[in-house]
Amino acid sequence: MKPISVGLVGLGTVAQGTLNVLANNREELARRIGREIQITHIGARSDRDGVDLSGIRVSRELMDVAEDPEIDVFVELIGGCDFARELIEVAIDSGKHVVTANKALVAEYGNDLFEKAQQKGVTIAFEASVAGGIPVIKTLREGLAANQISWLAGIINGTGNFILTEMRDKGRDFADVLKEAQVLGYAEADPTFDVEGIDAAHKLCILASIAFGIPLNFDAVYRQGISTIDLMDLDYAEELGYRIKHLGIARRTAEGVEMRVHPTLISETQLLANVNGVMNAIQIHGDAVGSTLLYGPGAGSLPTASAVVADLIDVARALTVDLTNRVPHLAFQPTHLDDVSILPIIETLCPFYVRLSVRDEVGVLALITRTLADHGVSLESVIQKDGVEGEPVALILLTHTVRERDVLSALAKIEQQIFVVGKTVVLRCEMLGDTV
């Protein structure tokens, strides 16, 4: 069979990984798909040391690649939204299939891009946009296609997981570990995207759409970062049998869909709690399969390239498939996406971890538990830490599953009490079980 001709823009980490994988596994790939994948045109504003592009046409104008009539597939690996979007639109307009690793672009502009691709009869493949080398998009769209997905929860930002793992294992504080992560190249100079959950929110938005068949809705994802996580709370959580992970959680309920990224307590017996360092993992719950989990490297040159090249293979195979029989971009037929409401965070139903700083006085615990009970909040565990005489003590509460609104109302009332002397910490827990 005729080789598939690929144009690629970008020459960063993932692009270099893609060139390496295609070169290293050239023969094996041909054994798999019965044809060769050839990069015939690269768009890069400048050369990179050590990257051999001999035999490949190179353009300084990236748009030349998007417009090149000789290529079958356009691979976008420049990142960012504006120019990447423009390039992809031109590629689609000229009838090319597209492969991208750009999570921000898919999460924020995917609805329009997919509609455009659909009209033109081409595919946009984006496995590499979520969780690097883990084929979670294929698993949700195809492997688990028999299921109604009820929820998924994932560690989908390696930088954040590295920081929380180091804090817990070594007792180091956030700022200290962040600095190391920056030195190691895990975190950017501006770490906001990673530690404030924006990157995870992009990925969660994509996963939720594919899991539930709903349009992409990035703005509706609730976000809370890990920069304010206190070592103390990692320790108290541990005492209760929990670990704190920065999770992206999507859940379908009778009232709508939850999409939220926040630090979360999960039982130490869960596999997710044992995913350490920069690794990613996503637990998916479907009505037929029950709970499954996928684990692997969520970033990096070669792992992400693994997903880019898998997409290239899929696209090569789908060249002859009629449009109606292709796997739809968001797993469900575009005419049958379900525009359900996204629930405000205050409607979340889960157990809560609460740390109150109170004066060590008689009757304090009684008053607190009474106030919580008045708001329908019952407790699973209470830990009171003995403090220094005359100093405030930490009171750690773990509630049963309750609605966030009720916990916050009760706490607002409790915080008016004179014996509450410091900041109250509230964190959500997830049971990750068959039911909420």
Next chain:
Amino acid sequence: MKPISVGLVGLGTVAQGTLNVLANNREELARRIGREIQITHIGARSDRDGVDLSGIRVSRELMDVAEDPEIDVFVELIGGCDFARELIEVAIDSGKHVVTANKALVAEYGNDLFEKAQQKGVTIAFEASVAGGIPVIKTLREGLAANQISWLAGIINGTGNFILTEMRDKGRDFADVLKEAQVLGYAEADPTFDVEGIDAAHKLCILASIAFGIPLNFDAVYRQGISTIDLMDLDYAEELGYRIKHLGIARRTAEGVEMRVHPTLISETQLLANVNGVMNAIQIHGDAVGSTLLYGPGAGSLPTASAVVADLIDVARALTVDLTNRVPHLAFQPTHLDDVSILPIIETLCPFYVRLSVRDEVGVLALITRTLADHGVSLESVIQKDGVEGEPVALILLTHTVRERDVLSALAKIEQQIFVVGKTVVLRCEMLGDTV
């Protein structure tokens, strides 16, 4: 689009699960694939209580279903090899695609069946044959298609994992837990298939073929069961920081391919070591992606049905794909399978756990370590258990990575010594790292 018409033989657990999934998720499935999946013909020798087959043609002669010209896809869920094979051959001959959950059939007769299907231009889908609801076949064939897979290791028999988990957690012995597993329905009256590793060997054989692009070769899989595992060794392993799991392992080396099912020590920090009860998990290592892991229920009515129905969806989508662009049965083009040699178990390179029962005499340890060293076997750890005065003591050795032949030669020599007074236990370890 016209509904896809499915004929199904069998009315056991998985068949009932398949009917349930198709009924429960009918609307959602249509939203996904843009057409309905209709079971139009069922072959079952007798009715089953509580199974509603109204509106479906039912035949007592299963061959009537395989021959039915009205169906697009033939689903084989009767198990066993002889008749199942005959039915599938007839279905293929009459141009039908096939979906099966039959691991023994695929492992033992897959080469011929796939060749026949290829000739007739139809597909045999068999995701449900390995690890129930975990889409591991799709992941290997498609999700990780960019990779050269170097090894995979899996807990692929839930019964065995349940038994080992209970033995470790509760200190119960093998026979005791097996009896409970039979009562719970996890183990058959004749447990040989599960506990002696035959079931796992069927699955491993399939996974290895897909991972490496080699013909199915069930007879070449080395098998060692768990029925002789002693509680004592679970404890000693734990002391060394390891757990014993019944793993299926396939590895590609420069000399050939290893395929082996046996009890294995793995570090307690590995995710695989923390897969408990009846759950399955497969760790896969590829040159681009690094290490990934898939976890989920490896058996059961609905989880296995999840895989059967996912295959039906894939087949429905592939109806219009030309043969050359389909995903090949064994992941690689049938003309490009690589008939490499399967290595004898004695060539295995790994660390070994050895428990010797010896008299507590001066110089014993020195003589043992000297003999091992003479055979090129060096030690990572030694534990000597203090025994009762005059009684033999247990000597636990953990070797560095060495060749099995060398360990066995050394032990044969050591066992000739008069101070060795009991059975020697030898178990393989796996590091599950980037290198052996």
